[in-house]
Amino acid sequence: MSEQQSNKPVVTRLVLTVIGMFAFGFLMVPLYDVMCDALGINGKTSGTAYRQDVEHIDESRTLRVQFVATRAQGMAWDFNPDAEQLSLHPGETREMLFYAHNPTDRPMVAQAIPSVSPAKAAAFFHKTECFCFTQQVLQPGESVEMPVRFIVDPALPTDVKHLTLAYTLFDVSERMPDKLANASAQAH
Amino acid sequence: MSAVIDTHHHDHAHGPAKGLMRWVLTTNHKDIGSMYLWFSFAMFLLGGSMAMVIRAELFQPGLQLVQPEYFNQMTTTHGLIMVFGAVMPAFVGLANWMIPLMIGAPDMALPRMNNFSFWLLPMAFGLLVSTLFMEGGGPNFGWTFYAPLSTTYAPPSVTFFIFAIHLAGISSIMGAINIIATILNLRAPGMTLMKMPLFVWTWLITAFLLIAVMPVLAGVVTMMLMDIHFGTSFFNAAGGGDPVMFQHIFWFFGHPEVYIMILPAFGAVSQIIPAFSRKPLFGYTSMVYATAAIAFLSFIVWAHHMFTVGIPITGELFFMYATMLIAVPTGVKVFNWVSTMFRGALTFEAPMLFAVAFVILFTIGGFSGLMLAIAPADFQYHDTYFVVAHFHYVLVPGAIFGIFASAYYWLPKWTGHMYDETLAKTHFWMSFIGMNLAFFPMHFVGLAGMPRRIPDYNVMFANFNMISSVGAFMFGVTQLLFLFIVIKCIKGGTKAAANPWEGAEGLEWTVPSPAPYHTFTTPPEVK
Ligand code: HEM
Ligand SMILES: [Cu+2]
Numbered sequence: 001m002s003e004q005q006s007n008k009p010v011v012t013r014l015v016l017t018v019i020g021m022f023a024f025g026f027l028m029v030p031l032y033d034v035m036c037d038a039l040g041i042n043g044k045t046s047g048t049a050y051r052q053d054v055e056h057i058d059e060s061r062t063l064r065v066q067f068v069a070t071r072a073q074g075m076a077w078d079f080n081p082d083a084e085q086l087s088l089h090p091g092e093t094r095e096m097l098f099y100a101h102n103p104t105d106r107p108m109v110a111q112a113i114p115s116v117s118p119a120k121a122a123a124f125f126h127k128t129e130c131f132c133f134t135q136q137v138l139q140p141g142e143s144v145e146m147p148v149r150f151i152v153d154p155a156l157p158t159d160v161k162h163l164t165l166a167y168t169l170f171d172v173s174e175r176m177p178d179k180l181a182n183a184s185a186q187a188h
Numbered sequence: 189m190s191a192v193i194d195t196h197h198h199d200h201a202h203g204p205a206k207g208l209m210r211w212v213l214t215t216n217h218k219d220i221g222s223m224y225l226w227f228s229f230a231m232f233l234l235g236g237s238m239a240m241v242i243r244a245e246l247f248q249p250g251l252q253l254v255q256p257e258y259f260n261q262m263t264t265t266h267g268l269i270m271v272f273g274a275v276m277p278a279f280v281g282l283a284n285w286m287i288p289l290m291i292g293a294p295d296m297a298l299p300r301m302n303n304f305s306f307w308l309l310p311m312a313f314g315l316l317v318s319t320l321f322m323e324g325g326g327p328n329f330g331w332t333f334y335a336p337l338s339t340t341y342a343p344p345s346v347t348f349f350i351f352a353i354h355l356a357g358i359s360s361i362m363g364a365i366n367i368i369a370t371i372l373n374l375r376a377p378g379m380t381l382m383k384m385p386l387f388v389w390t391w392l393i394t395a396f397l398l399i400a401v402m403p404v405l406a407g408v409v410t411m412m413l414m415d416i417h418f419g420t421s422f423f424n425a426a427g428g429g430d431p432v433m434f435q436h437i438f439w440f441f442g443h444p445e446v447y448i449m450i451l452p453a454f455g456a457v458s459q460i461i462p463a464f465s466r467k468p469l470f471g472y473t474s475m476v477y478a479t480a481a482i483a484f485l486s487f488i489v490w491a492h493h494m495f496t497v498g499i500p501i502t503g504e505l506f507f508m509y510a511t512m513l514i515a516v517p518t519g520v521k522v523f524n525w526v527s528t529m530f531r532g533a534l535t536f537e538a539p540m541l542f543a544v545a546f547v548i549l550f551t552i553g554g555f556s557g558l559m560l561a562i563a564p565a566d567f568q569y570h571d572t573y574f575v576v577a578h579f580h581y582v583l584v585p586g587a588i589f590g591i592f593a594s595a596y597y598w599l600p601k602w603t604g605h606m607y608d609e610t611l612a613k614t615h616f617w618m619s620f621i622g623m624n625l626a627f628f629p630m631h632f633v634g635l636a637g638m639p640r641r642i643p644d645y646n647v648m649f650a651n652f653n654m655i656s657s658v659g660a661f662m663f664g665v666t667q668l669l670f671l672f673i674v675i676k677c678i679k680g681g682t683k684a685a686a687n688p689w690e691g692a693e694g695l696e697w698t699v700p701s702p703a704p705y706h707t708f709t710t711p712p713e714v715k
Contacts (some may be wrong), residue, residue: 007297007369014365018403025407025437029422032433039500072426113425119498170426175419 039123045114049133050126050151057091058154065152067096068166075171076104077138090154093128098146098167102138107183109176110136112146112167121160124153132167135176137183203705212307215299216705217284220306222602224281225595227309229671231273232588234317236664238266243626243660249647259643260328261320267331271449272356273313275587279452280305280363282594283391285602287367289696289703290385292376292712297369305362312355319345319352330641332442335423335434339415346416350409357402364398367391376695378714382476385694386469389476390455393483397444397451400487405441408434432497439490447486450550450582451479453590454521457543459694460597461525464540465532466691471524478517478524485514495566504563511561515554522551533691538612542593545585545620553581556631571641574634580627584663585620592619592670597692599677600684604702607677615673618666625659 037046065088067081082097102108112132116122127133131146138144152163173180204210204219214220241262245253254262284302288295296302319326324343327333338346371392375384384392411422421427423434462469469475491499491507499507525547536544556578560569569575592615599607629652634640638649645653687697695714699707 006373010369010372011298011365014368014399017399018361018365021400021403022407025404026411028404028437028440029411029433032430032436111426113428117498120500168425172426175421175427 045116045122045125045127049130050128052093052126052128052151055091055093056154057089059089061090061154061158062087063090063152063156063160064162065094065150066162066164067098068164069098070166070168072168072170075110075169077102077108077110077169077171079167079169088152090152090156093149093151095147095149096165098131098148099143100136100138100146100169101143102140105140107137107139107173107180108171109173109179109183110138110169111172112136112169115166115168117164117166118160121152121156121163124156125163125165126151126153135172135179137179139183213303215295215303217288217296217299217302218602218703218705220296220302221281221283221285223306224277224284224309227306228274228276228278228281231269231277231313233667233671235266235269235274236667238262238269239660240664242266243657245643246645246653247657248654249645249650251644254643256643257325257328260330260641261326263641264327264330264333265316265320268316268327269313270583271331271445272353273309273316275449275583275591276360277309278591279391279394279449279587280360280367282387282452282456282591282598283363283367286594286598286696287370287388287391288374289601289699289707290388290694291371291374291379292695292708292714293370293374294706294709294711296366297373298366301362302366305359305366308355308359308362312352312359315348315355316352319343319348322348332438333412334431334438335412335415336431339412339423342416347413350413353409354406357406360398361402364395364402367395368399371395376708376711376714382473383714385455386458386472386475386479387452387455390451390458390479393479394448394451397448397483397486401441401444401448404437405445408437408441411437432494435494435497436490439493440487442493443490444483444486446579446582447482449587450590451483453546453587454479456590456594456597457525457546459692460539460543460593461528461547463597463689463692464535464537464543465529466534467528467532468693469524470527470530471520474520475524478520481517482514485510485517489514492561492563492566495563496570508561508563512558515558518554522547522554535690537596537609537689538607538616539593539597541613541616541620542589542596545616546589546593549581549585549589549624553578553583553586556581569634571639572634573630573638573640576640577627577630577634580623580630584623584627589619592616595674597689598696599674600688601696601699601701601703603678603681604684605677605681606684606688607673607681611669611673611676615666615669618669619663622659622661622663622666626656626663627659629653629656629659 064085066085067083069079069081071077071079078099078101080099082099086094086096088094100110114130114132116125127148127150129147129149131148136144136146204216211219211223241254242259245259284296322345324345326345327349329338329342371388414420415422415424421429423429423431425431458469458475489507489511491503492511495504556574560566560575560578596607596612633649633652636649638645684701686700688701695712698712
């Protein structure tokens with residue numbers, strides 16, 4: 001009898017650890033995002049607009065920014081940037097247009113996911129405006145021009161001379177039933 | 189809980205119940221240990237058959253036997269079954285049988301839970317194997333089941349795969365709780381922690397690893413389940429999730445998992461080498477600390493599986509050096525094993541043969557591991573057959589040889605008979621030659637660029653692959669000999685004394701062979 005009871009404290013502690021570790025698994029998700037944000041790793045850029053206080057342009061440096069547009073598997077839209085690249089000085093605000101076209105016969109909702117490489121430059125790539133902050137809704141056959149406005153921080157490490165901003169466009173129609181319903185209503 | 193004690197007292201005089209229900213309802217650690225061992229052997233043969241399908245397809249370049257879709261299911265289920273169905277349950281079986289005997293306990297601390305954790309396993313693997321016959325086939329995304337390959341692009345049966353992992357995980361967690369409670373609470377008087385046999389020590393540490401990481405595995409498959417069925421986006425970039433995060437969470441579980449598969453083998457080998465060297469283990473204390481150090485380090489090296497996903501250079505360096513650091517405590521262990529043998533009165537019965545082969549071949553696997561740990565070099569090795577060669581060198585002559593060594597070492601205690609030494613030595617040599625033939629050439633084709641998880645390959649790899657396949661068939665067939673040896677030993681043979689090995693030490697050898705149904709009902713006195 002006493003033997004069995006002495007198991008209780010150990011087992012209780014172990015079960016609590018198990019529950020704690022299960023929770024920790026889920027905690028790794030926000031932790032991961034915080035780490036990526038704080039360290040600017042993984043090529044992730046901020047999901048909200050950047051507000052610049054004082055403009056400071058570093059004319060002594062010229063950078064090249066390349067634009068890449070990819071469609072996720074199964075995505076039917078046409079999607080490409082207006083130009084493949086541009087040159088700029090750190091601190092300067094620039095804009096690039098991306099074209100999207102829905103060739104299908106149904107309204108669709110799309111989401112663009114940005115990524116910057118080299119990954120360590122991601123934290124220095126600020127978007128003041130981006131079509132990736134929201135979803136895009138296109139009617140059948142409709143086209144749209146989508147701007148992204150951005151500033152490369154003058155604090156960017158000097159060994160980086162060349163950045164790539166890549167967007168992958170995903171079909172999120174099924175995940176966004178309300179937006180899709182709205183869009184379908186407009187179409188009729 | 190008191191009911192457990194009651195039945196226990198009733199049982200005392202009777203010994204095992206009669207008939208099939210004995211096995212379904214048993215709470216006896218020896219019965220449950222045997223069931224674990226038989227189950228794991230069945231899974232070993234099943235996972236092995238899948239390896240035979242893989243090696244048969246790879247016997248020649250081109251597609252001969254199976255289609256790529258089916259090939260992928262074979263590699264995936266082979267890996268899953270070997271890891272979760274063969275190796276882990278085998279060690280839990282050994283723990284069930286031997287830990288109470290080694291620490292002078294009458295049974296495991298939680299006998300009913302013990303029964304339940306065993307019976308979850310047939311359910312888990314029944315479910316997993318059934319997916320192979322479902323619409324769209326079974327899991328085909330590799331044993332690492334990276335999302336979104338295993339979510340967005342998975343066959344419909346993936347949901348059952350997830351439940352199978354949940355069940356197997358719950359089973360391991362309960363097994364680990366039981367083992368820790370047993371070791372902490374049921375040691376005989378005088379059996380202090382630092383007097384515990386090393387097999388008990390390594391299992392104690394393994395059990396803590398299980399407690400720490402199996403819930404994380406359960407968490408990550410739960411996230412997959414939610415992504416698939418409830419519209420969340422943990423791993424879906426379109427919804428703000430991140431596929432790379434899957435790999436972080438998976439390998440946070442996955443790297444400690446590889447130590448879960450090897451630490452108990454370290455423990456078993458640390459029992460066997462002293463017995464056949466007729467010398468005490470060299471450096472007992474350092475063995476304990478080295479095991480603990482390995483377990484600790486196993487939590488901070490996971491991203492060595494992810495050198496090529498694009499982590500920052502500081503990350504690459506950290507994980508590279510942390511991984512290499514593991515070679516230090518591991519080197520301590522190998523040094524101690526060799527020093528134990530040094531100037532010992534060595535004899536090479538089957539357990540010792542497997543144990544010595546373990547030390548040599550595991551070290552080879554460790555060296556290829558060090559090569560893979562070099563981040564810049566890993567860009568070349570990643571996802572090639574070099575990786576397959578590496579992990580089979582640590583798993584087959586590591587985990588599996590550790591299990592064989594333990595089985596031969598303790599079979600006389602389990603059955604009361606000596607096994608057939610000649611046949612056992614044949615089993616050893618055939619396994620030894622077979623596995624080296626099968627896996628050594630994989631280093632070469634891997635370095636030359638042959639990718640893993642592929643049903644067809646460039647003709648320039650043809651010769652080495654044929655050798656690999658011949659070795660694999662040889663290794664596979666030999667395991668039927670092992671089955672025969674075990675059955676023969678159960679049926680009869682030379683009577684085994686309480687201590688059949690001249691140099692073996694420990695409480696398990698103080699009880700008669702075969703070990704009676706109930707042992708140490710009054711705790712022994714340990715001096
Ligand atoms: C009978 C001896 C064995 C043979 C011949 C064998 C053969 C193979 C082969 C050829 C592959 C690579 C398949 C591919 O990448 O295309 C493989 C994968 C694998 N094996 Fe084995 N194996 C054996 C035993 C084991 C054991 C004992 C374990 C574990 C304890 C194991 C664990 C794995 C794992 C985890 C994979 C990776 C599966 C994946 O890529 O997702 N194997 N095996
Ligand atoms: Cu690892």
